[in-house]
Amino acid sequence: MQRQRDYDGNMIDLPFELFYSVQLRKGLALFQGKLLLIEWIGFVIRSMLYVSIQAFAAADSERTINQIVAISRRRNARVGVSGVLIATERHFAQVIEGPADTVNPLMAAIRCDARHHHVTVLHAEDLSARRFGNWSLAYRGRSAYLDHYVAPLIAPHVASSRDALRLIELMERVATDTELDVS
Numbered sequence: 001m002q003r004q005r006d007y008d009g010n011m012i013d014l015p016f017e018l019f020y021s022v023q024l025r026k027g028l029a030l031f032q033g034k035l036l037l038i039e040w041i042g043f044v045i046r047s048m049l050y051v052s053i054q055a056f057a058a059a060d061s062e063r064t065i066n067q068i069v070a071i072s073r074r075r076n077a078r079v080g081v082s083g084v085l086i087a088t089e090r091h092f093a094q095v096i097e098g099p100a101d102t103v104n105p106l107m108a109a110i111r112c113d114a115r116h117h118h119v120t121v122l123h124a125e126d127l128s129a130r131r132f133g134n135w136s137l138a139y140r141g142r143s144a145y146l147d148h149y150v151a152p153l154i155a156p157h158v159a160s161s162r163d164a165l166r167l168i169e170l171m172e173r174v175a176t177d178t179e180l181d182v183s
Contacts, residue, residue, distance in 0.1 A: 045130050048107055049123040051153050052092045052116040069139045077150040084175045086137040088147035097130050123164035126174035138175035
């Protein structure tokens with residue numbers, strides 16, 4: 001829940017799903033028959049791109065990744081996080097975005113997850129709008145092809161900011177282009 005002031009000056013709780021679905025700009029919004037005064041200007045979204053190496057057996061990959069996706073989608077929707085996940089034969093690449101006070105602890109939890117290692121944040125930035133706002137977690141299935149883009153960015157290699165932005169662009173295409181064949 002997120003605290004917000006209604007038009008009469010009373011504080012009310014908004015569900016994260018609604019709070020993050022509006023483009024929080026100065027103005028008015030209607031919620032449960034109440035007129036809300038939106039006080040923020042330029043709400044900031046924290047975005048992080050990381051890559052990692054999977055630590056589970058290949059035989060368990062489909063089941064394990066499906067569990068990760070299902071749990072992440074539910075949690076992300078509940079806490080106002082959006083993003084995209086790429087899983088290759090051996091690697092993960094993921095963008096998570098949302099409020100910094102949610103994304104930062106989530107990234108700390110991701111680093112501690114035993115299902116992968118060599119977790120490396122390649123790019124972190126503050127955005128004025130979400131890239132993946134339509135998805136709590138966009139995921140299109142495993143892709144051997146995309147490993148050509150992800151593997152070179154894994155530590156100890158040094159990824160440039162340009163490499164990271166190129167991967168984010170590819171992830172946007174994967175999330176939005178139903179014609180893109182990633183298998």
